[in-house]
Amino acid sequence: MMSWMDVLGRVSFSNCDPIFDGIDQDWSVLPAPPAWLTGHVLRKDCLTAPIPAADYALHHDELFLLPDLGIVSSGDVGSVLLFGSRPLESMRDIALPSDSSTSKVLLRWALKNRGLDPKFVDSGPDIDTMLEKCDGALLIGDRSLMASRQYPDLVKLDLGREWNDSTGLPMVFGVFAARRDAPEEHLKKAYNDMMTQLTKFESDESWRTEVISRSSEKLGFPYDRMDDYFQREVRNRMTPRDVEGLTTFLEVACGIDKGPKWAFHSE
Structure with a gap:
């Protein structure tokens, strides 16, 4: 029987394909929306997973983080977007997706920063349904990428860019978290295997091309x-x-x- 210590959680979006495409087959990989992964880590369904940074804040007494790995943007993130049928300043209500945590906290912060106070409505992450009932719609991940391709004129705010413009800092949307009782030996193996794949993506041009080709085919996007x-x-x-x-x-x-x-510091 497979132990939770042999399972890695991953976001079921393209944004961590560079880490998980080609990962050592000793690992079983559990894909889920970001907000679900937090529960998977806490319940010992997996050893570690990229959870929303906002969820780490909620559970920081129970979790620690792996170094060097995350889901990060330095400006435009391209996949955490606010869509709308009217300008941001005149949005009366905004639909928030059920599969996100960090983006909801970040959007509330950004709007408060701008002196705006729309009503928020929880919703399934479908842009057409969201904009039927609200002036604005927040989407993340591949759904956000696809909606921005389908409705480019409806993109009103890139939350990575908004954070960067406001603070001058990169935005970390996801962090690789583990329970504090997770064995360090297993965590270090997970860390090393994930870093190996990431380094390969960054340094091996032909492998990078393969990974991006698979990501683009999966979404039906141009390479x-x-x-x-x-x-x-x-x-x-x-x-x-x-x-x-x-x-x-x-x-x-x-x-x-x-x-x-x-959890530990990288060498």
Whole structure:
């Protein structure tokens, strides 16, 4: 019988394909929406997973983070977008998707920062349904990428860009979390295997092309759009500057006045 310590959770979007495409087959991979992965980690369904940074804030006493890995943007993120049929300033209500946590906290922070106070309505993550009942719709991940391709004129705000413009810092949307009682030996193996794949994606041009080709086929997107997404918008290697962005987000948007707790430090 497979143990939870042999399972890695992953976001069921393209944004962490560079880590999980080709991962060592010793691991079983559990795909789920970001907000569901938090529960999977806490319930011991998997050893570690990229959970929303806002969920780490909620459960920071029970979890710690793996270093160097995340879901990060330095400006436009391209896949955490607010859509709308009217300008941001005149939106009366905004539909929020059920599969997200960080983006909802970030949107509330951003609108408050701008002096705006629309009503929020929880919704399934379908742009047509959301905009039928609300002036605005927040979408994340592949659904957001696809909606921006289908309705480019409806994109009103890129939340990665908004955070970066407001703070000057990168935005860390997802963090690789584990329970504090997870065995360090297993966590280090998971970390090493994930970093191996990420480094291969970053340094081996032919492998990078293969991974992006699979991502673009999965979404029915042109290769060039996905190449741009991984080149310019989303990345998975977390730098010290990104950690500064994460710490600031935890403090100003989530009310956590202490920085992240790490499972161990990278060599």
